[in-house]
Amino acid sequence: MRCRVCGGQACVDVKRSNTAFCADCYQQYFQRQVARAIKKHDMLGTDDRPVIAVSGGKDSLTLWQVLLDMGYRADGLHLNLGIGEYSVNSQEKAAAFAESRGVKLITIGVAEEYGYGIPQVAKRTARSACSACGLIKRYLLNKVALERGFNVLVTGHNLDDEAAALLGNLLRWQSGYLLRQSPVLPSTHPKLLRRVKPLFRLTEREIAAYGLLRGVDWLVDECPLAAGAATLRYKEVLNQLEADSPGTKHHFYFGFLEKGSSFAAASPPVELRECARCGQPTTTEVCAFCRLWEQVKRDKALPVT
Amino acid sequence: MKVYIRQKKSTVDVEGSCSVLELLRRLGYSQETVLVLRNGGLVTPDVRLSEEDEVEIIPVISGG
Ligand code: SF4
Ligand SMILES: [Zn+2]
Ligand SMILES: [Zn+2]
Numbered sequence: 001m002r003c004r005v006c007g008g009q010a011c012v013d014v015k016r017s018n019t020a021f022c023a024d025c026y027q028q029y030f031q032r033q034v035a036r037a038i039k040k041h042d043m044l045g046t047d048d049r050p051v052i053a054v055s056g057g058k059d060s061l062t063l064w065q066v067l068l069d070m071g072y073r074a075d076g077l078h079l080n081l082g083i084g085e086y087s088v089n090s091q092e093k094a095a096a097f098a099e100s101r102g103v104k105l106i107t108i109g110v111a112e113e114y115g116y117g118i119p120q121v122a123k124r125t126a127r128s129a130c131s132a133c134g135l136i137k138r139y140l141l142n143k144v145a146l147e148r149g150f151n152v153l154v155t156g157h158n159l160d161d162e163a164a165a166l167l168g169n170l171l172r173w174q175s176g177y178l179l180r181q182s183p184v185l186p187s188t189h190p191k192l193l194r195r196v197k198p199l200f201r202l203t204e205r206e207i208a209a210y211g212l213l214r215g216v217d218w219l220v221d222e223c224p225l226a227a228g229a230a231t232l233r234y235k236e237v238l239n240q241l242e243a244d245s246p247g248t249k250h251h252f253y254f255g256f257l258e259k260g261s262s263f264a265a266a267s268p269p270v271e272l273r274e275c276a277r278c279g280q281p282t283t284t285e286v287c288a289f290c291r292l293w294e295q296v297k298r299d300k301a302l303p304v305t
Numbered sequence: 306m307k308v309y310i311r312q313k314k315s316t317v318d319v320e321g322s323c324s325v326l327e328l329l330r331r332l333g334y335s336q337e338t339v340l341v342l343r344n345g346g347l348v349t350p351d352v353r354l355s356e357e358d359e360v361e362i363i364p365v366i367s368g369g
Contacts (some may be wrong), residue, residue, distance in 0.1 A: 011347040015336070018348055024339040057367060160366065197354045208340055208365040212347060220312050228369045235366050 005029075023213050027069075030210045033201045034066050041184045043196035044152060050074045050196075051150040052177040053141050054097075054105065057088035058218040059156030061097050061129055062211035063199055067154070068101060069214070074154065079107040080141055081133060082117015086223055093219045110136060116296055119225065123191035124296045129225035132292065133174045139289040142193050143280055150193065157197040160204045163249040166256055178260065189272040189281040203249065306354060308332070309361045320359070326350040338366045 001010040003022035007032040010020035014029075021029055038044050047078040054076035056058045067074050078094045079085050091107060098105035118136070122129040145153050162181065169177045173227070199207060211218060241248045274280065275287035284286070308328070309316050319328060325341050325348055341348055342361040354360055 001351050013349045021346070023347075058365070104316070203337070204365045204367065205337060205340060208363065209347060212340065212342075220363075222368055229368075232366070234309045236338075239335055239366070240336050243335050260346050 012206075012213075014206065016203075016242070016250060018246070026211060027210065030202065031066060031070055033206075034070065034198050035199050037198050038196075041196070042074065043184060043198055046155075049150045050151045050152040050154050051106075051145045051148070052076045052154045053137075053156070054078045054094045055156075056093035056097075057156075057222075058208050058211050058216070058217045059158055059199060059204070061093070061163075061216045061218045062214070063154065063156040064097065064103070065101075065214050065216050066210060067198070068103065075104040075106060075150075077141060077145060078105055078107045079137060080107060080111075081136075082111035083111065083119060083223060083225060086221060087117070089219050091220065093217060096217065106144065106148065107110060110140070114293060114296075117206060121292070121296050122225070124299070125292060127292075131257065132227070135288055135292060139280065139287070142191075143278075145193055146191055151187075153193045153195045155195060156199055156207075157198055158199045158202055158204055158207055159249055159253060160235050160238070161231075162197075162200055163238050163253045164231050166253055167234045167238065168230060173211050181256070183257070188269065191274070192272065192281045193278070200253075201250075306358050306360055308358050309359070311361060322353060322355045323359045324350065325352050325354060328354060329362075332362070334362065334364075339364050 001013060001020040002008070003010045003025050004019045005025040005028075006022060011023055012026045013020040033085055042052055050072065052060065052064050053076050054064060054077065064074065065074055076094065078091060080091050094105055095107070099204050117122070119128055120243070121132045121136070123126075125132060126187045141153055155170040165177070166181055168174075169181065181201040183197045187194045218243055238249050272281045272283060275282045275290055277290040278287060280287055280289070306319050306322070307316055308319050317332070319331065323331070325343075325366065329336055329341070329350070333355070336350060340363045341350075342363065343352065343354060343358050345359075
């Protein structure tokens with residue numbers, strides 16, 4: 001295959017646009033896609049202080065790389081979730097990236113700060129690991145970023161993530177979640193950061209290709225607690241459809257963004273107030289995070305490990 | 306040729322030479338879910354692989 005732009009030997013094919021690129025032209029193509037997402041949805045302005053949620057996986061590290069390549073200044077924020085070797089390795093990859101690029105990584109250890117890591121929290125609250133983990137991540141990323149003076153939280157969600165989530169939400173008609181499936185979640189409270197997803201136009205494969213070409217070294221291992229079977233299954237189904245009919249994932253998600261906005265218009269905005277315990281924005285008297293930790297610490301007799 | 310699968314940290318032996326696309330078919334991978342490196346560089350599906358090539362398959366789909 002030949003590069004569509006310069007005619008040289010191609011190394012990355014992009015089937016959904018029926019095209020291929022050499023290494024240099026691919027990087028330009030990729031950056032244009034990111035620039036387009038940022039511009040069209042007003043993700044990052046010149047006065048913004050963005051921070052990137054960095055897990056150590058391919059999406060967040062490649063996101064950091066491309067934003068640096070495009071001249072953005074952004075620090076990284078890593079949460080160590082206390083999930084054994086997986087968390088140790090994740091933090092190592094994030095720290096190694098930051099050091100080699102000369103950028104700043106803020107690291108917060110959930111177990112160090114609160115006494116328990118995700119596996120123990122899940123056990124002591126009888127919640128699924130991913131639901132406890134999701135709640136803790138959402139809360140802490142916002143809180144820590146706010147305390148450090150950032151105003152935008154940038155995450156590595158990609159087209160596959162968004163299409164899989166959309167499929168899952170539609171299959172169960174979770175209209176509340178459908179509302180929040182947007183490339184930008186605006187700040188609806190002074191203590192709530194705007195959340196943006198600059199990679200939402202790009203597939204996992206396209207992101208991995210950019211990361212490889214730019215020498216990004218990410219953790220390939222999956223979280224051992226991943227109950228992500230459902231997400232993976234949705235991704236698999238969508239990729240089967242994609243193989244038969246390239247562009248399916250794009251049309252599915254972008255069609256929703258265009259036509260599904262009626263969901264948002266139909267429902268009233270949620271009133272946020274400040275948690276009586278911690279002061280973070282919430283819809284309830286005491287926020288879900290504070291209630292979770294109360295439950296974790298209530299029964300000291302429960303197993304710690 | 307020796308084919309290294311990154312996520313599984315395992316190597317499989319594939320006989321003879323074939324294109325990247327054929328290799329993925331033989332091993333049961335869908336094109337959309339992997340990238341292929343030949344001797345360390347990314348290659349497109351039409352590229353012919355020879356017996357001496359070092360090939361690596363990188364699955365790109367993550368759960369979470
Ligand atoms: S798979 Fe679940 S437990 Fe593991 S990091 Fe993701 S959300 Fe957390
Ligand atoms: Zn080119
Ligand atoms: Zn609270």
